[in-house]
Amino acid sequence: MIGKILLGATMATAVVMKDGVIEVNVQEKRPDGSHVHLYLPGTVATWGVHLAPERRIAEHLRGKQQDLAIAHLALSELEKIPDADLVQVDSPKEHVNVAIRNGSLVVDVDDPGEKVHVRMPIRAARKVIEDLQADAGGPST
Amino acid sequence: MPASQTRRTILLAALALVASALLLVVLLRAAPAAQAAQAPAAAAAPSGAERWLHVKVDSTDDRDERVRVNVPLSLARTVLNSVQHGKLDHGVVHIDHIHMDDVDVRGIVKALKSAQDGEYVTVEKHDCTVHVSKQSGMLLIHVTDHGAAKHDRADADQSEHPRRHQNVDVRVPLEVADALFSGSSDELNVGAALDLLARHEKIELVSVKDGEQTVHIWMDTKTTQD
Numbered sequence: 001m002i003g004k005i006l007l008g009a010t011m012a013t014a015v016v017m018k019d020g021v022i023e024v025n026v027q028e029k030r031p032d033g034s035h036v037h038l039y040l041p042g043t044v045a046t047w048g049v050h051l052a053p054e055r056r057i058a059e060h061l062r063g064k065q066q067d068l069a070i071a072h073l074a075l076s077e078l079e080k081i082p083d084a085d086l087v088q089v090d091s092p093k094e095h096v097n098v099a100i101r102n103g104s105l106v107v108d109v110d111d112p113g114e115k116v117h118v119r120m121p122i123r124a125a126r127k128v129i130e131d132l133q134a135d136a137g138g139p140s141t
Numbered sequence: 142m143p144a145s146q147t148r149r150t151i152l153l154a155a156l157a158l159v160a161s162a163l164l165l166v167v168l169l170r171a172a173p174a175a176q177a178a179q180a181p182a183a184a185a186a187p188s189g190a191e192r193w194l195h196v197k198v199d200s201t202d203d204r205d206e207r208v209r210v211n212v213p214l215s216l217a218r219t220v221l222n223s224v225q226h227g228k229l230d231h232g233v234v235h236i237d238h239i240h241m242d243d244v245d246v247r248g249i250v251k252a253l254k255s256a257q258d259g260e261y262v263t264v265e266k267h268d269c270t271v272h273v274s275k276q277s278g279m280l281l282i283h284v285t286d287h288g289a290a291k292h293d294r295a296d297a298d299q300s301e302h303p304r305r306h307q308n309v310d311v312r313v314p315l316e317v318a319d320a321l322f323s324g325s326s327d328e329l330n331v332g333a334a335l336d337l338l339a340r341h342e343k344i345e346l347v348s349v350k351d352g353e354q355t356v357h358i359w360m361d362t363k364t365t366q367d
Binding site: 066069070073074077078080081082083084085086087088089090091092 | 207
């Protein structure tokens with residue numbers, strides 16, 4: 001039993017370590033507002049692409065090879081850079097922050113309506129784009 | 142507990158231990174490599190360090206807005222040079238109708254490149270003064286607008302919102318300006334300009350100041366604006 005637990009824990013750790021963790025936290029500020037907080041292994045994102053019907057993905061991505069190639073280039077560049085705040089917008093009503101933290105793209109938005117926090121491992125995002133490129137007929141560049 | 146089940150448990154535990162050990166080995170090997178990869182970036186010689194383009198906007202008007210943008214130049218160059226959409230074609234911006242009061246900017250930049258340091262263009266109007274000069278390979282443009290109107294408030298009464306004083310300073314290395322205008326007359330070669338800009342280590346590019354807003358654009362090797 002202990003062996004199974006250990007094995008499961010090891011495998012789970014390996015999956016999480018491989019592509020990091022996607023975090024989505026959306027909190028509406030009205031009194032009966034919803035609060036969604038999700039943690040997902042980054043690998044799940046790539047599984048999602050593999051699970052979706054290939055033909056449907058190809059249809060949706062027709063003519064988007066260049067966009068995917070640009071996204072892939074941008075993510076590859078972002079992967080190389082150290083922790084940094086890329087964009088900060090502060091006003092009395094709104095706060096927006098886009099940053100790189102430990103290899104993840106972190107987006108924080110705090111406005112009168114809601115508070116949003118998204119953390120996306122760049123490596124996982126790049127792999128998703130690569131899978132989408134393959135489904136869309138291969139990278140264009 | 143039957144002997145077969147005990148053997149299975151032991152086998153699973155052993156497997157788990159081996160997997161854990163493998164994972165630890167991988168992580169321990171990866172950690173120094175990652176540190177080594179980060180260390181040169183932090184201590185690298187300025188010439189090899191990543192260049193960052195910084196934009197700082199502070200509004201003191203009723204919006205009271207503060208904007209900070211930090212972009213690695215390599216990211217800007219890579220994306221810009223790969224985009225082909227609308228008027229942007231792999232780093233070249235096509236401009237259909239460029240009217241600069243019939244001023245031949247390309248000609249001026251070319252002439253300034255080979256000229257000595259000094260002030261070359263001065264335009265003085267009742268509400269605006271423009272100075273263009275060359276100093277140590279830099280093209281310096283200073284504009285003082287004595288009556289910048291608030292175009293964003295077309296409906297506002299001018300008497301309520303009096304015209305404001307505005308200072309604009311632009312500093313561009315001449316080779317960068319030359320690269321920017323290196324294409325045909327209806328295009329700007331932004332990609333080539335950024336490539337040459339990246340050769341500089343630290344440079345103040347644009348400064349705009351008026352009563353309600355300051356804009357500052359510069360490039361250096363720091364990831365932050367401190």
